[in-house]
Each structure stands twice: as C-alpha cells, then as structure tokens.
Amino acid sequence: MSKPFAIVTGASSGIGLELATICAQEGFDLLIAADRPEIHTAAQRIRDFEAEVTVVETDLATTEGVDQLWAAAAGKPVDALLANAGHGLGHAFLDQDFEQVRHVIDTNITGTIYLVHKVGNDMRRRNSGRILIVGSIAGFTPGSFQAVYNGTKAFLNSFSFALREELKDTKITVTCLMPGATETEFFRRAEMMDTAVGTAEKDDPAEVANIGFDAMMKGEGDVVSGLKNKVQSAAANVIPAGVLASQHRKMAEPGTAKK
Numbered sequence: 001m002s003k004p005f006a007i008v009t010g011a012s013s014g015i016g017l018e019l020a021t022i023c024a025q026e027g028f029d030l031l032i033a034a035d036r037p038e039i040h041t042a043a044q045r046i047r048d049f050e051a052e053v054t055v056v057e058t059d060l061a062t063t064e065g066v067d068q069l070w071a072a073a074a075g076k077p078v079d080a081l082l083a084n085a086g087h088g089l090g091h092a093f094l095d096q097d098f099e100q101v102r103h104v105i106d107t108n109i110t111g112t113i114y115l116v117h118k119v120g121n122d123m124r125r126r127n128s129g130r131i132l133i134v135g136s137i138a139g140f141t142p143g144s145f146q147a148v149y150n151g152t153k154a155f156l157n158s159f160s161f162a163l164r165e166e167l168k169d170t171k172i173t174v175t176c177l178m179p180g181a182t183e184t185e186f187f188r189r190a191e192m193m194d195t196a197v198g199t200a201e202k203d204d205p206a207e208v209a210n211i212g213f214d215a216m217m218k219g220e221g222d223v224v225s226g227l228k229n230k231v232q233s234a235a236a237n238v239i240p241a242g243v244l245a246s247q248h249r250k251m252a253e254p255g256t257a258k259k
C-alpha cells in the first residue's frame with residue numbers, strides 16, 4: 001500500500017521543520033519547500049525517518065513559486081497540506097522597506113491561499129484531505145511595530161475558519177494552528193532581536209508542531225498552543241483594540257529588549 005502524502009511549506013527550520021519531521025515519523029511521504037538552500041539539509045534529517053522526500057527551493061511569495069511547488073506534486077493525491085511558510089517584519093511601519101512589507105503579505109497571504117486553492121480543489125475532487133494553516137495568536141492583536149505581520153495572521157485565522165465552514169459537508173478538514181512566540185528563526189529574520197519578545201523565553205517548536213499535527217489529524221477547527229497563549233488569546237477577545245496595540249508596543253518596539 002502506498003504511504004500517505006503531505007506537503008509542508010517552510011520546512012527548512014522552526015515549526016515547519018518539526019511538522020515535516022512528525023509527518024515523516026507518522027508515515028507520510030513528503031513534498032517540502034522553502035526559499036533558501038537550507039531546505040536540502042532539512043530534507044536529509046526528514047529522510048532519516050524513511051520518508052520519500054521531494055524538495056522544492058522556491059519563493060512562495062510568487063505565483064510562479066507556488067506553481068513550481070504544485071507541479072512537483074506531479075498529480076499525486078495530497079492527503080495533508082501543512083501551509084506553514086511565513087515570516088514577520090519588525091520596526092515601525094513607516095520605517096519599513098515597502099518591498100519587504102509586500103513580501104510578508106505575498107508570502108503569508110497570497111502565496112498561502114493560492115496554494116490552498118490549488119490543493120483544496122484537488123482535495124474536493126477526491127472528497128478527502130486535511131489542511132493545516134499556521135496562523136498565530138498575533139492575529140488577535142493589532143501589532144504595533146509588527147503591524148503588517150499581525151494583519152496577515154488575522155487574515156489567515158479568519159480565512160481558515162471561513163474555509164472550514166464552506167467545506168463542512170465534505171471529508172476535507174481545515175485546522176488553524178495559532179502558536180504564541182516560539183523559539184525559531186522567526187524573530188532574527190524579522191529583525192526583532194532588540195525587542196522584548198525577540199529576546200524573551202519562547203515555546204519549543206517541536207511541542208507547537210505536535211499540538212498542530214494532532215489537531216489536524218483529529219480534524220479540529222483551531223488550536224492555540226500552550227496555556228499562557230490560550231489565556232492571552234482569550235483576553236484579546238475582550239480587551240479593546242487600542243489597549244492591545246499599546247501593550248504590543250511594550251514587547252515589539254525596537255529597544256525594548258531586556259539588557
């Protein structure tokens with residue numbers, strides 16, 4: 001019997017690498033993608049679990065990059081799509097380089113939903129499949145000094161619930177994993193290592209990935225990983241947006257790192 005097949009985006013480091021590793025441990029063959037050569041090193045680690053791993057090195061902020069990834073699936077039915085690739089961008093909005101701003105939106109939103117559209121249509125034809133979208137608890141908070149990133153995660157959290165509802169009479173499940181601050185390359189890449197959140201103790205990416213994978217396999221709608229994050233996200237639903245934005249400044253403004 002052939003093994004189930006999963007696509008994991010952003011599998012070169014952090015939560016995505018852990019998600020891909022769990023998939024391999026749980027018997028999936030994999031198609032993995034990221035836009036830097038480290039994805040090939042990640043593939044070696046994942047192959048240790050006897051998974052067949054196809055690698056695509058491409059920029060998923062572009063439609064061409066997503067097309068390239070989808071072409072590499074070569075018509076193989078996708079049992080699970082783990083749409084994890086994403087990145088942040090620190091500093092005040094007006095100080096950010098607009099090309100970088102756009103890359104955040106194009107990766108986190110456009111590239112993600114373009115891939116979900118392609119894979120989702122294929123799943124619908126077969127009436128089978130699991131989709132895990134990596135949103136964030138950041139989506140509950142107006143993110144001063146990370147304004148665009150938090151907006152993209154608010155989009156993904158919302159999109160995930162909406163798509164799940166549209167597919168409720170099918171055998172396709174949509175799950176949104178909403179992590180809190182996690183120890184990955186994320187804050188370095190977002191140029192936030194001089195901030196309180198960038199330098200604080202964070203969650204273990206392997207634990208976060210485990211929670212997300214389990215929720216996906218159970219077909220749950222959403223999961224916030226970790227008790228502290230659950231409390232924080234519940235509070236965000238009742239605290240006024242202006243207060244949340246002011247609290248976010250304290251952890252994300254450059255110079256807030258503890259000396």
Ligand SMILES: NC(=O)c1ccc[n+]([C@@H]2O[C@H](COP(=O)([O-])OP(=O)(O)OC[C@H]3O[C@@H](n4cnc5c(N)ncnc54)[C@H](OP(=O)(O)O)[C@@H]3O)[C@@H](O)[C@H]2O)c1
Nearest residue numbers: 010012014015034035036060085086136181182184185186
């Ligand atoms: N860390 C946190 O605190 C946290 C909290 C909540 C949610 N999240 C979300 O978790 C997801 C994974 O992030 P992480 O924390 O694990 O950070 P990470 O270690 O930086 O991993 C991000 C992954 O996404 C890939 N990626 C980013 N932009 C890409 C693009 N345009 N095209 C292709 N691949 C791209 C990266 O590959 P390259 O290095 O090759 O670009 C890398 O494999 C993201 O969606 C992030 O928003 C993170």
